[in-house]
Structure formats: structure tokens, C-alpha cells
Amino acid sequence: MPANLATALRNRYGTDVPQASPTIYGRSPSINRVIPLIIKSPPDNTQLVEILSRSDGVMTRVRMVNATLRHLGIRCSELDTLAGAGTIQLAAVQEMVRAGNRQGTQTALSRFRMTVTTLCDTYREILIREDLPGEAAQGVLSVAKSLDITAVRAGTA
Secondary structure (H helix, E strand, O other): OOHHHHHHHHHOOOOHHHHHHHHHOOOOOOHHHHHHHHHHOOHHHHHHHHHHHHHHHHHHHHHHHHHHHHHOOOOOHHHHHHHHHHHHHHHHHHHHHHHOOHHHHHHHHHHHHHHHHHHHHHHHHHHHHOOOOHHHHHHHHHHHHHHHHHHHHHHHO
16 A cells, blocks of 8 residues: 555545545555545544445455356356345445434444345355355355454444
8 A cells, every 4th residue: 555545544634545546546446435434534433434445345355256156157146136235235334424424324334234144144055055166165255254244343333
């Protein structure tokens, strides 16, 4: 991570964050969704901002795993529906944080958490039901574990 972005995040200097963003945009397209949260969030939302950033990364991995499963001929309509709902719910949480709506944030975060839990359970069912090649099984298991962690963290925010 470029030093100016690391410093901006560490010191919460909102003016340095957008300046550093273009430097790493090519490596992390999701940074532009997180930057407004960093700049506008009060210091007590630091943990929530980190949870949302990690959640965004997990949802990206979910879409990649779904693509792999589809390539293997596994029906992913339920996974795709859950991934779409989770992405929309995560965007709603981010919007509530930007708006400073604590009650709305908690409600949206709770919905997101339920979707993530269901998504995780669905991946575990696929692991039991399907005979996946080793690498694909590892990817599904890894994303299921990440979803578990995301659900727990979302519950503590």
C-alpha cells in the first residue's frame, strides 16, 4: 500500500485518501467504494469501516467461486441470488453509514449478516453434495470460512 494512503488511513486524514486512491485503483477497484466511508466516518466507526471493506472483498470472492462452480457444471442460481442480495445489502449498509443513520445501519447490517450466513450454509451443502476437484473444493471451503468470519464480525459491529 502506498505510504500516503497508509498514513491517511492511520491518521484518518480525509484529504490524503482521495489523492492516494488513483495510485492503487488498478490493484483494488473496491477502494473507491470504501474511501467515502473512511473520510466521512467518525473515529468510532473504524471497526465498522474495516468490516465493510473486508465484506466487499468476500463478496468479490463469492462471485469468483460461483463462476468456477458454473464452469464445472454446477447449478448456481441460488448462490447467484444470494450473492446479488448480499451485494445490494452491503451497499445499503455503506449508504446508511455515509448518512450517519445508526439505526438504519444496524438493520441493514443484520439483513446482510443473515444473507451471508445463508450463503455460507449453501456453500457447505455444495461441498457435501458435489464431488468437486481439489482446487475448487478448497476455494469453496475458503470462501465459506471467510463468510463465517464476516457473519461473526458483522454481528459485533
